[in-house]
Amino acid sequence: MNKKITNFVFTLVFAYVLSLFLPWWSVMLAALVTSFLIPLKKTSVFLVPFLAVALLWIIQAWLLSSANDFTLAKKIAILFPLGGNPYLLIVATGIIGGIAAGITGIFGKQCKVLFNK
């Protein structure tokens, strides 16, 4: 359990720090490094980095958007289309970031497995 929490926190913090000077895929890099250093098992391999980055993106998107009364989020939620619901867009943002991180987490774990051979 502890390992999962450590992985979660580390992925989240690392993703945030990298995102300050790297493009969007910094979250993939964070998940890769974390899953290599703190390998998890079974579904957690995907799920923990998924949740960490999803949470990070959801918080960041919410902070940016709520400060502007969700003006743009409502419009982008028409574009996609999510019925103009800004909260759905924020969740979708989290899921996209989460998937990128989760899948990289699987890859990171496999690197570790191969490395330890």
Next chain:
Amino acid sequence: MKNIKFGFSLILCIAIFYALNTKMGSLPPLGKFLSPNQGVWLNEVTESNTNSDIAIKELSAPVNVKYDEHLIPHVFAQNNLDLYKAQGYITAKHRLWQMEFQTHASAGRLSEIIGEKALDYDRQQRRRGMGFGAENAMEKMKEDLEILSFIEAYSDGVNSYINQLKPENYPIEYKLLDYAPELWTSKKTALLLMYMTKMLAGGDSDLEYTNALRKFGKERFDLLYPDFFDINDPVIPKEHDWSTLENVLPTPVPESEIPLDSIASTMDKPHPNNGSNNWAVSGEKSYSGHPILANDPHLGLNLPSIWYVMQLATPEHNTFGATLPGALGIISGFNTHISWGETNATRDVLDWYKIEFKDETMKQYKYDETWKNTSVRIEEIKIRNKESFIDSVTYTHHGPVSYDHNFKGKGDKEGYAMKWVGHIGGNNQRTFINLNKSKNYDDYLNALKHYVAPAQNFVFASTEGDIALWIQGQFPNKWKGQGKFLMDGSNPKNDWQSFIPQENNAHTKNPERGFVSSANQHPVDESYPYYVFNDGYGTYRNRVINDFFRSKEKFNIQDFKNLHNNNYNLKASELLPYIFKQMETSTLTSEELEVLSQIKKWDYNTEIDQIAPSIWASWWPKIFNLTWDEFEIEDVALDKPFTYQTIYMLKNHSEDALMDIIDTPKKETAKDLFLIAFKETVKDLLEWKKENGDYKWKDYKATFAGHLLQALPAFSRFNIPIGGDRNTVNAADKNHGPSWRMIVEMTSPPTALGIYPGGQSGNPGSKYYDNFIDQWAAGKYLQLNFIQNPESEEGILFTQTLTSNNE
């Protein structure tokens, strides 16, 4: 096993990266687009309330930019170079994507951004010679070193902004389409002016008229497309005396046959509603003794709006009004001494010449009994994710051979060359720069002299008490009938022989009637000594406006507002009473009688909560199309006669052979058309009602302002509740209308109101993106804060100081 798992997860990882980093179809690259550190969330900002300093390239002194509550920037610079540099920077800051998109559209470069679907559009722009015209304009402007330095300063300002811009802060459209802005150039300013020239002076019907002439013969043609309608309330009052004009040399009509060719389709035309109103009353007719001026250009309703409002001041001049992002100075506005505004002059300045080539290579063409060499402009149209399309356009001395065997043309050895005033090139930027600093009528007149195209009715008022209106542009001095039809391009006598001397352009200064006005109607009456062909002149707004100003002695600001928002449907009022008298009603069902009684009660005011305007809007086009069913022939390009003449025909030639519907055995007359169209109208309206509820005008018309990118719904505004239709003074159509309403009273300093259907910010994430629309629709105005003292903080939200970053 481990290796397989590793390989599989590696592939999966690469795949997800690729999928989220790449634009797929219309989907943006999702990872990039939605990430909080790079994507749209960073565009979720309203221009901030904080003061700041910004360093830009080579300013001679700091420039103060004060934003008021409408986000209108009030720019205070120490000299013109700094001023126009700051204008470029500030405009780019709020409208960069639009500036680039419009100039790409002008140059025929949209395929680079949106792919192959724009290819046909891009080819038309190239074949119209848009780049050719922009280069010629640039050459003219380069001869004027001061103008050149201003345009370069503006360009530097735009580029200072682009160079500071990090990809995560690109306007959202770049992120959506996944591309990056390129640097601005002086030529882009010329391209923007060409964009306006095409919009306002890029129309013609020569080839369609040639088809009509061939089909109907000269007598019928003249009846359907008269040079003057039977009513005329021209821009220049009829009582104007032209005998004082000097050097009037009419062009003799040459002996030449009209080539009666047939063409199946022609290039897209500018929007037929492009037009405008402007007017001014003299001090004597003004409630306060100061002249009052108004302008409202009618253009496509887009977001971001075509206009961007600014105050531009130096110690020498202080100017306020609407700018066109990409062009320098104020275009429609006022300064401390004068005010001015434009409407489109709608003159036939685009003609077509039939070209006979020596052979298929198109290297030589027949002219004056010899073979003259052509030149070729290679047009490389870059297409996103595809190989470039190369279109070689052949040029004659007339202009580009737009139609040839590669494009809508027919034979290998023939083509149609375009002669267009838009290709001549003009120093139009000089006109606007000079208007910005004009102090009186003479300055205004000198400013106009440089102006070539698109010809405009420039209305003028000054604090000195003068009002005036000049119809300014470079106009070919045509013989009677020249350019109505396709001409033989091998006969030198068919060329434009000369231009009307600028001083002989139609104009009026302080007319006795105490007001000047224009609404795209005929510029003059028959007594003007030059040939002016009816190029689709307006016949409704002008009469409502002029009748209003003849109706009483004094006018105040409220009168001006009322006139801007006047929805009286003169067109409907001239046909409906006739229909009610003529139409046979015995076969009408009770439902149909109900609808008829609804429209019979109409007072002709096209207001949002009425249902009669919807009945009219459904009924009229059906009558029009039934009348001219003879014009719907496959593979022959034809333009149907103008609205005014259609109503004239219905009322005065109601049994003409053209009234017949050719697909029926019966011989219909006008009153049959009214009935058939009416029954169809009721059917349509009842169907509409079933789906959408009551057909109130605002719902039925459903005015919208569409985002420049194909009216992307997410960034557009729909169902804007505004009255009027395309023929009312408040010319608010479905996606077209008053794009900038301005009223200026010539007090010292002038007092002004203005509004436009958009907002100052180009960012859909900003609250300033479309915040004027509701007030605009309701006929309200912003009080324009014409700041006199650069130190004043009254009504200012925040200030940005532009400083030099010379290192």
